[in-house]
Amino acid sequence: NAGVTQTPKFQVLKTGQSMTLQCAQDMNHNSMYWYRQDPGMGLRLIYYSASEGTTDKGEVPNGYNVSRLNKREFSLRLESAAPSQTSVYFCASRNRLAGAYNEQFFGPGTRLTVL
Amino acid sequence: QKEVEQNSGPLSVPEGAIASLNCTYSDRGSQSFFWYRQYSGKSPELIMSIYSNGDKEDGRFTAQLNKASQYVSLLIRDSQPSDSATYLCAVKGSGANNLFFGTGTRLTVIP
Numbered sequence: 247n248a249g250v251t252q253t254p255k256f257q258v259l260k261t262g263q264s265m266t267l268q269c270a271q272d273m274n275h276n277s278m279y280w281y282r283q284d285p286g287m288g289l290r291l292i293y294y295s296a297s298e299g300t301t302d303k304g305e306v307p308n309g310y311n312v313s314r315l316n317k318r319e320f321s322l323r324l325e326s327a328a329p330s331q332t333s334v335y336f337c338a339s340r341n342r343l344a345g346a347y348n349e350q351f352f353g354p355g356t357r358l359t360v361l
Numbered sequence: 362q363k364e365v366e367q368n369s370g371p372l373s374v375p376e377g378a379i380a381s382l383n384c385t386y387s388d389r390g391s392q393s394f395f396w397y398r399q400y401s402g403k404s405p406e407l408i409m410s411i412y413s414n415g416d417k418e419d420g421r422f423t424a425q426l427n428k429a430s431q432y433v434s435l436l437i438r439d440s441q442p443s444d445s446a447t448y449l450c451a452v453k454g455s456g457a458n459n460l461f462f463g464t465g466t467r468l469t470v471i472p
Contacts, residue, residue, distance in 0.1 A: 288464035
């Protein structure tokens with residue numbers, strides 16, 4: 247099992263360019279998440295998908311869109327990149343079960359720089 | 362007020378000592394609590410989860426939860442240089458389907 251995979255690992259964009267960050271998981275998890283991590287700010291949730299066919303905004307959704315393509319894949323799109331979106335982006339997944347909230351598994355991250 | 366607060370450190374302890382990491386949270390209805398370890402340039406990985414008041418031990422790691430005081434802590438016994446990392450506290454809020462993360466505490470274990 248590869249777990250959670252993300253592409254690309256690194257990306258440099260110019261202001262105004264668009265791009266899509268890809269995430270896939272092979273653990274048959276039903277919930278998937280996109281976070282950004284900035285120095286001193288911790289991990290902040292951008293969007294999440296509780297199950298296939300649903301998406302919801304997190305703490306910092308402005309400037310982003312998401313698509314839950316199928317149960318395995320959850321993509322994050324920047325339509326018009328801004329320098330404030332320079333960050334490390336992590337995708338995570340979780341097997342949502344009845345009862346206690348269980349752990350999220352994280353992908354390796356995408357380091358994005360917007361010039 | 363942030364949902365989850367941690368002392369950012371850095372926290373330095375000598376090899377073999379006990380490292381103590383603390384976290385407080387604001388949502389009194391929170392039920393699920395997690396400690397993640399993140400090495401520099403890597404992704405977070407789960408160290409411990411805890412759901413009930415009291416202590417939970419796993420090897421050299423002990424998580425402690427006190428819901429009345431709204432804090433959760435992580436103790437690392439016999440600290441090793443390989444424990445040097447940033448430790449993230451995460452809490453599931455009562456009304457949310459997601460985790461709130463603290464900013465992390467950077468731990469350095471000095472050989």
